[in-house]
Amino acid sequence: MADNQNTILQVENLHTHFFTESGVIRALRGVDFSVERGKVLGIVGESGCGKSVTAQCIMNMLPGNGRAVEGKISYYPRESIGSQTEKVDITGLPPRGKAMRAIRGNEIAMIFQEPMTSLDPVYTVGSQLMEAITLHQNVTKQQGKEIAVDALAKVNLPEPARIFDAYPHQLSGGQRQRVMIAIALSCNPTLLIADEPTTALDVTTQAQILDLMRALQEETHMSIIFITHDLGVVAEMCDDVAVMYLGKVVEQTTVDAAFHSPQHPYTRALLRSIPRLTDENQTRLDVIKGRVPDPSVVPPGCAFHPRCPEVIPGLCDVHTPEVIKLGGGQEVRCLLYDDKLMAQSPTRTALAESR
Amino acid sequence: MLAYFVRRLFYMLTTMVFVSLIGFFIINLPPGSYIDVYQAQRQNMGTSTASAELEALTRRYGLDKPVYVQYWKWITGFVQGDFGISFEYNREVKELIWQRLSFTVLIALGTLIFTWIVAIPIGIYAATHQYKIGDNAATFVGMAGLSIPDFMLALVLMVIVQNVFGFSVSGLFSREYIDAPWSLAKIGDLIKHLWVPVLVVGTSGTAGLMRIMRGNLLDILNMQYVQAARARGLSEPLVIIKHAVRNALHPLIMLLGMSLPSIISGSLVVSIVLGLPTTGPLYFAALRNQDMYLAGTFLMFLAGMLVVGNFLADILLALVDPRIRYE
Numbered sequence: 001m002a003d004n005q006n007t008i009l010q011v012e013n014l015h016t017h018f019f020t021e022s023g024v025i026r027a028l029r030g031v032d033f034s035v036e037r038g039k040v041l042g043i044v045g046e047s048g049c050g051k052s053v054t055a056q057c058i059m060n061m062l063p064g065n066g067r068a069v070e071g072k073i074s075y076y077p078r079e080s081i082g083s084q085t086e087k088v089d090i091t092g093l094p095p096r097g098k099a100m101r102a103i104r105g106n107e108i109a110m111i112f113q114e115p116m117t118s119l120d121p122v123y124t125v126g127s128q129l130m131e132a133i134t135l136h137q138n139v140t141k142q143q144g145k146e147i148a149v150d151a152l153a154k155v156n157l158p159e160p161a162r163i164f165d166a167y168p169h170q171l172s173g174g175q176r177q178r179v180m181i182a183i184a185l186s187c188n189p190t191l192l193i194a195d196e197p198t199t200a201l202d203v204t205t206q207a208q209i210l211d212l213m214r215a216l217q218e219e220t221h222m223s224i225i226f227i228t229h230d231l232g233v234v235a236e237m238c239d240d241v242a243v244m245y246l247g248k249v250v251e252q253t254t255v256d257a258a259f260h261s262p263q264h265p266y267t268r269a270l271l272r273s274i275p276r277l278t279d280e281n282q283t284r285l286d287v288i289k290g291r292v293p294d295p296s297v298v299p300p301g302c303a304f305h306p307r308c309p310e311v312i313p314g315l316c317d318v319h320t321p322e323v324i325k326l327g328g329g330q331e332v333r334c335l336l337y338d339d340k341l342m343a344q345s346p347t348r349t350a351l352a353e354s355r
Numbered sequence: 356m357l358a359y360f361v362r363r364l365f366y367m368l369t370t371m372v373f374v375s376l377i378g379f380f381i382i383n384l385p386p387g388s389y390i391d392v393y394q395a396q397r398q399n400m401g402t403s404t405a406s407a408e409l410e411a412l413t414r415r416y417g418l419d420k421p422v423y424v425q426y427w428k429w430i431t432g433f434v435q436g437d438f439g440i441s442f443e444y445n446r447e448v449k450e451l452i453w454q455r456l457s458f459t460v461l462i463a464l465g466t467l468i469f470t471w472i473v474a475i476p477i478g479i480y481a482a483t484h485q486y487k488i489g490d491n492a493a494t495f496v497g498m499a500g501l502s503i504p505d506f507m508l509a510l511v512l513m514v515i516v517q518n519v520f521g522f523s524v525s526g527l528f529s530r531e532y533i534d535a536p537w538s539l540a541k542i543g544d545l546i547k548h549l550w551v552p553v554l555v556v557g558t559s560g561t562a563g564l565m566r567i568m569r570g571n572l573l574d575i576l577n578m579q580y581v582q583a584a585r586a587r588g589l590s591e592p593l594v595i596i597k598h599a600v601r602n603a604l605h606p607l608i609m610l611l612g613m614s615l616p617s618i619i620s621g622s623l624v625v626s627i628v629l630g631l632p633t634t635g636p637l638y639f640a641a642l643r644n645q646d647m648y649l650a651g652t653f654l655m656f657l658a659g660m661l662v663v664g665n666f667l668a669d670i671l672l673a674l675v676d677p678r679i680r681y682e
């Protein structure tokens with residue numbers, strides 16, 4: 001999917017480390033994926049696999065003890081559709097510099113998991129909205145306020161003029177998340193990063209927020225990176241999906257392919273662990289055996305091998321899988337698809353003979 | 356907001372009533388009547404007071420009546436501005452206390468301002484440069500400030516000022532100004548002397564406040580809304596000052612009201628060491644000598660200062676925090 005004229009964001013071989021008192025935590029160990037213009041990419045994976053860290057890297061706002069030590073994030077701004085020359089190397093920009101701040105909140109916006117704490121309690125909704133608008137758009141206060149009230153109306157908040165003057169504690173969680181979306185979209189970003197935007201909400205509100213995001217995406221044609229645990233949400237919201245495991249993307253593909261012909265054993269295991277309404281004989285859900293290992297002690301070889309149902313001893317615990325391109329734009333990091341290594345593998349040969 | 360204000364006002368008055376009740380009875384606990392002590396003192400000095408005068412006193416304060424009658428006489432007089440007399444000095448209490456109370460307030464306010472002006476910026480710097488050299492230095496100096504006893508700091512400063520600057524810092528005025536009328540020169544002289552007690556009383560408070568500010572700010576910096584402000588593209592100083600510091604200050608405003616007791620008790624020790632004319636030494640002596648009306652008056656004023664301080668802190672908090680304002 002890389003090198004595509006329609007790519008808006010490309011992440012290549014991203015390694016991010018956190019330097020803590022108890023040692024270096026390798027949160028990302030070579031993340032590759034790309035986002036297409038006007039498409040919604042879902043990033044899924046178990047807790048701790050590095051989804052939020054990836055988002056922080058794209059926004060170039062890692063905490064003080066974190067650093068992207070290797071790799072590259074390229075962003076292709078809105079004016080330069082098709083022309084590769086104008087790309088911005090986000091990893092190369094100083095996090096607090098002017099250039100990065102002109103992108104942040106303006107071209108790439110972000111919404112967060114906890115709507116209850118995403119708004120500063122001591123300022124009104126309006127003042128926080130205006131902060132973004134007056135920063136990135138050359139407008140008067142009056143025009144800014146019009147844009148702000150407009151943005152609140154766009155996310156289907158009732159009485160936007162009243163909400164403008166409200167303090168965050170006067171709003172419900174769902175309303176606050178709508179406000180966050182309004183702030184994020186007030187400057188017409190080309191890319192929106194949504195880090196589990198509905199996890200903290202009840203099911204009804206969750207559905208409403210998802211509908212809203214889908215509708216706004218269709219209206220504005222922005223790209224979205226949608227981070228979630230929930231494969232159901234992916235099926236509903238996304239065009240493409242990247243599956244992460246322990247700081248790496250193990251599979252990137254279209255949503256259709258991910259659900260109908262998942263290639264990586266981890267993707268398959270994830271799919272087996274969601275309940276199906278069509279399941280008539282009420283089989284028990286498969287739970288992926290074992291737990292996500294600590295990122296400070298990553299298993300050798302393929303990091304998933306201790307939990308993998310299709311593990312090949314002597315191969316998976318030795319060799320680190322590279323990205324393998326399958327047909328239809330499907331990309332997978334798994335030795336099962338590495339023909340060269342598979343041919344050499346003694347176990348594999350033995351397995352094949354015994355069949 | 357108005358309801359909040361009225362409620363706080365009500366709490367404030369109730370607190371004062373309780374303080375006066377409890378305080379009065381505690382001061383009355385030791386055996387023996389003040390008249391006895393008073394009489395004994397008079398006799399020691401060789402002047403036997405006419406029993407007519409003693410009787411007048413007894414009647415004025417109901418000293419032969421039960422304690423609650425005495426309390427009632429005292430407190431009704433108190434609110435009308437009659438604080439009673441000091442047996443020890445044989446003068447009206449109100450003649451004795453004003454100057455000392457105003458110096459106490461002066462030192463307390465000076466200390467508060469000093470503490471905040473020094474502690475807050477250092478706390479912010481330390482939190483935004485966590486574990487860097489500046490933060491570690493601030494921690495070290497802060498720990499030293501917390502652990503040096505006030506009286507020692509007072510003595511050390513006294514010696515240093517005496518030897519380096521060549522003037523004596525004991526007292527609040529140089530000798531030639533003590534009885535002089537107020538003038539610019541006298542105020543200048545006061546300021547020259549004031550910084551030593553302010554520094555001594557304020558050091559441990561500054562160190563403590565700095566640690567608290569640092570801790571609060573570190574907590575707030577991890578909040579989602581700080582991240583969200585950054586994600587909007589705000590510059591880092593704006594994120595820190597407008598969003599993080601503003602929120603980190605709230606708990607400190609609550610502390611503001613509560614820090615007065617330690618400032619006032621801190622100034623007692625320093626006042627004794629430096630010989631300052633504050634309330635501390637006199638209050639202490641009054642308690643020891645069972646000089647009940649003097650002690651009671653001090654108690655009421657000090658408690659009043661604390662309660663008013665807390666009240667002002669509550670109002671300030673409501674002004675800066677909409678969650679309280681809209682309760």
Ligand SMILES: Nc1ncnc2c1ncn2[C@@H]1O[C@H](COP(=O)(O)OP(=O)(O)OP(=O)(O)O)[C@@H](O)[C@H]1O
Pocket residue numbers: 018020025027045046047048049050051052053054063065066229295
């Ligand atoms: N500031 C930090 N300091 C140290 N380690 C961190 C920090 N932030 C993240 N990590 C580590 O990086 C790894 C990835 O964390 P991340 O928050 O990206 O997970 P996630 O996939 O978003 O999980 P979740 O689904 O629970 O949100 C975790 O092991 C985490 O402990």
Ligand SMILES: [Mg+2]
Pocket residue numbers: 051052053195
């Ligand atoms: Mg996360």
